[in-house]
Amino acid sequence: MTLAEATKTALGGATPEAMARAYTEGGWRADAAVLESLTCVKAHEDVEAVCTAMRTVYRPWLEEAARRFQELVNEYPLPGCAVYPASTAITEPTRAESGCVILFADGLRFDVGQKLKTAILARG
Numbered sequence: 001m002t003l004a005e006a007t008k009t010a011l012g013g014a015t016p017e018a019m020a021r022a023y024t025e026g027g028w029r030a031d032a033a034v035l036e037s038l039t040c041v042k043a044h045e046d047v048e049a050v051c052t053a054m055r056t057v058y059r060p061w062l063e064e065a066a067r068r069f070q071e072l073v074n075e076y077p078l079p080g081c082a083v084y085p086a087s088t089a090i091t092e093p094t095r096a097e098s099g100c101v102i103l104f105a106d107g108l109r110f111d112v113g114q115k116l117k118t119a120i121l122a123r124g
Contacts, residue, residue: 006030
């Protein structure tokens with residue numbers, strides 16, 4: 001999917017959860033298209049040209065999505081994050097069943113996660 005296609009529709013939703021769902025159901029493709037566009041160019045002049053084109057298409061979409069999400073969070077606050085003291089730290093290692101892989105990624109972007117998922121599935 002091209003960046004122009006991925007950004008032609010605003011990222012919507014009536015609640016933060018609905019907006020997150022819209023992102024995970026397809027909005028992430030805009031972020032993935034940006035990364036893909038950057039991997040296609042090497043020369044400095046080409047990178048500048050691609051970045052200029054991306055700013056024209058992607059930035060308004062991204063800024064609108066961020067504004068909309070902030071508005072929704074102001075209207076529908078997200079639940080708080082539980083903070084656990086060090087004394088409740090997990091002491092037992094996590095175990096995976098045979099044939100299972102546990103992947104931990106601190107802050108893995110959803111679009112990058114989808115690319116990783118595709119690569120893992122392709123390898124069987």
